[in-house]
Amino acid sequence: GAVVSQHPSWVICKSGTSVKIECRSLDFQATTMFWYRQFPKQSLMLMATSNEGSKATYEQGVEKDKFLINHASLTLSTLTVTSAHPEDSSFYICSAPIARDTEAFFGQGTRLTVV
Amino acid sequence: QKEVEQNSGPLSVPEGAIASLNCTYSDRVSQSFFWYRQYSGKSPELIMSIYSNGDKEDGRFTAQLNKASQYVSLLIRDSQPSDSATYLCAAYSGYSTLTFGKGTMLLVSP
Numbered sequence: 377g378a379v380v381s382q383h384p385s386w387v388i389c390k391s392g393t394s395v396k397i398e399c400r401s402l403d404f405q406a407t408t409m410f411w412y413r414q415f416p417k418q419s420l421m422l423m424a425t426s427n428e429g430s431k432a433t434y435e436q437g438v439e440k441d442k443f444l445i446n447h448a449s450l451t452l453s454t455l456t457v458t459s460a461h462p463e464d465s466s467f468y469i470c471s472a473p474i475a476r477d478t479e480a481f482f483g484q485g486t487r488l489t490v491v
Numbered sequence: 492q493k494e495v496e497q498n499s500g501p502l503s504v505p506e507g508a509i510a511s512l513n514c515t516y517s518d519r520v521s522q523s524f525f526w527y528r529q530y531s532g533k534s535p536e537l538i539m540s541i542y543s544n545g546d547k548e549d550g551r552f553t554a555q556l557n558k559a560s561q562y563v564s565l566l567i568r569d570s571q572p573s574d575s576a577t578y579l580c581a582a583y584s585g586y587s588t589l590t591f592g593k594g595t596m597l598l599v600s601p
């Protein structure tokens with residue numbers, strides 16, 4: 377399958393700081409990338425859909441000013457968690473379909489811990 | 492809100508048996524359906540995709556789609572302990588948003 381690389385795989389940050397997570401499609405061009413959050417023993421929750429060259433579409437209840445998404449190129453999307461707080465500690469995962477409405481491949485995920 | 496529904500399980504089967512996982516979806520315009528496997532602490536990995544009514548087989552896995560009933564299933568033959576994981580059903584909505592069910596935990600006992 378296609379390869380999506382996510383970095384970092386884990387990060388610990390202090391409360392009030394910002395953290396940037398990168399998601400790269402290594403062998404295909406991703407016009408769309410999905411960002412998910414998963415709390416322990418819970419399901420994947422879609423946070424937002426990013427589209428290259430345009431503003432991201434956020435799901436209801438997700439603060440766009442807190443979770444900044446940038447999709448500046450066809451191979452890179454970033455999620456920045458601004459002013460992180462302990463309740464933002466979670467597993468963040470990106471995925472990208474190889475074409476519209478087709479198989480989506482996941483990055484390795486980023487485990488964020490805010491202390 | 493377009494939804495994908497799955498039983499949370501756990502579904503327990505003995506090694507060598509057939510595991511049957513089920514999923515229903517609410518968005519009638521959905522055309523693309525997927526099964527992912529997720530091990531604890533890891534990100535999901537794609538197992539099967541299915542786009543047309545009927546069965547699709549890949550090794551020990553068979554996906555079944557019935558668009559009239561809005562139903563997708565995954566059969567795992569000759570289940571192995573290494574198949575123990577959470578299985579996620581996913582479908583695209585009419586807005587090209589990939590929505591996941593809550594997942595079914597499968598436990599295969601030796």
